[in-house]
Amino acid sequence: MARTSARSRTATVTALDAVHFALDRGSPVPLYHQLAQQLEAAIEGGALAPGNLLGNEVDLSVRLGLSRPTVRQAIQSLVDKGLLVRRRGVGTQVVHSKVRRPLELSSLYDDLEEAGQGPTTEVLRNETVPASAEVAAALGLPEGAPVTVLERLRRTHGQPVAYLCNHLPASLLDLDTARLEATGLYRLLRAAGITLHSAHQTVGARSATAAEAALLDETKGAALLTMTRTAYDDTGRPVEHGTHIYRASRYAFDFRLLVRP
Amino acid sequence: MARTSARSRTATVTALDAVHFALDRGSPVPLYHQLAQQLEAAIEGGALAPGNLLGNEVDLSVRLGLSRPTVRQAIQSLVDKGLLVRRRGVGTQVVHSKVRRPLELSSLYDDLEEAGQGPTTEVLRNETVPASAEVAAALGLPEGAPVTVLERLRRTHGQPVAYLCNHLPASLLDLDTARLEATGLYRLLRAAGITLHSAHQTVGARSATAAEAALLDETKGAALLTMTRTAYDDTGRPVEHGTHIYRASRYAFDFRLLVRP
């Protein structure tokens, strides 16, 4: 009884009290993930405004019928995503920034899985060749090993946007030209059971050569955005090495960073 | 007894067996973090080669005198850093890529906290002005609110590399010109107790105007790398908005991405 009155006395009213959570213990999706999704929905939907306290973890776990570590795991995943902030002695609150929708790092796909408009891809080249020294080094293969070389031209609204040149170990998969024109390379890799895990990128700029200008419908000397990337699968094996050239007048990289202390 | 023999029978010999771990329960640094650091050192030092299995978590926790969740937390932190991979039914192994040293995302600081060479910074401007519409929007302030505007020229080896223009809420802190020339803006922010948490960046390219060319010792029309960034502190409040211009001939962004499924 003393316990109960103490709890009700100290229980802080939070915006979370009004939110209903539906947890399905029979679902194959983990409880902490269900909770995280519903918390995220509450934040995105405005039920939890920026700066709102979440209320302490113990009360929340009691209310939800979960253990505290499980609740913590859910909250932690949102902290990792940058949606929540924890403060010792204070509580957990919703982050203040308004713009946080595309917080998932998408820059890996920015140029491959497009939003909205209708991008088209023309495959200029798709064949197997011996690896050059540079490609071999990037892919961790011996020089001369067979690699698939891919050259593509990407357009949006009929206008060229980017020239993409990629190299992959030939043993990895067969790339169908028709499929490549219909979808992105990364989708094909994923469909082949290859899950990307990390990538190393270098982004620079330079002036267009005459050939590049002709290909991209620019004038010679126009500013181009360049990117070279090596992507690794979840075991750390190099899977793809690409050299991309973008028309700076029609493309920019847009991404978010999370600083992990 | 049966237990013991069973365990020794099933215990897999791993490269980890040879590694000595020293855990200090009296230390203020958490056990899981001590373990993570020592595991990382073992990997970086080569005691654990790429592809090596770590051995199961239960055995490891017994050997270290820790609970399994604690060991898991240590391992998870290295998985998050991209050093380890977990596979159900298989085990935890060291990732294959050789190049993983600068896996911490450093691109936020690439241009502000330099490596090696001796960069110098010349402060061209450091004053308080009313916020323009664009700056006010980026910083979440009313238009006309006082902001500190900062213009700097960065050189390495005596050659200009970048022109940096930054805006900060004037209420945030006082920026000492002398200190700005001696260290980076982000170091000053950190020293003032402001911890950066996330940032939104846009990277593009364009041709130099005559004025930009003169400032950066380029020729008019030369390719420039541009970057605009808004940085947020750990509560999600905008802290800084910058527009930077880099000489593409002397600078490129180099960074790593981790794909979180």
Add this chain to the structure above:
DNA sequence: CAGTGGTCTAGACCACGGG
């Protein structure tokens, strides 16, 4: 089938921050 990581529980004590 046996071994692995994946998830979850029900407690405990500590360190920090604010009133």
Add this chain to the structure above:
DNA sequence: CCGTGGTCTAGACCACTGC
């Protein structure tokens, strides 16, 4: 001081993988 998150324990059962 008290409430918060931060850390840690000692178990449990499940799902997936590979043989």
